[in-house]
Amino acid sequence: LRAIGSSSTRLLLRPLKVFFVGEPAIDEGGVAKEFFQLLVDALFREDFGMFEYNQATRRFWFRQQAGLAEGAEPQAEFFLVG
Secondary structure, three states: OHHHHOOOHHHHOOOOOOOEOOEOOOOOOHHHHHHHHHHHHHHOOHHHOOEEEEOOOOEEEEOOOOOOOOOOOHHHHHHHHO
16 A cells, blocks of 8 residues: 555556466456456455445445454555545
8 A cells, every 4th residue: 555655646547567477468458357356356355354245235335344454544445445
């Protein structure tokens, strides 16, 4: 979070290039798509602690007492994901 927060807007707006270790591939969109699918899957895992699933509504919602990454402010992580 600190690295992203200290980066300039110009730097953050550059196209994202994704590489997976041990997987030689040219990112023409497919590798980045896979990265974001894995990221979203991880964010919504119950053990990550950011969201909780409501069985009655069949929706995810923000967890009230989010136990997020060690030392991080929950608001900063929600902002980063948003």
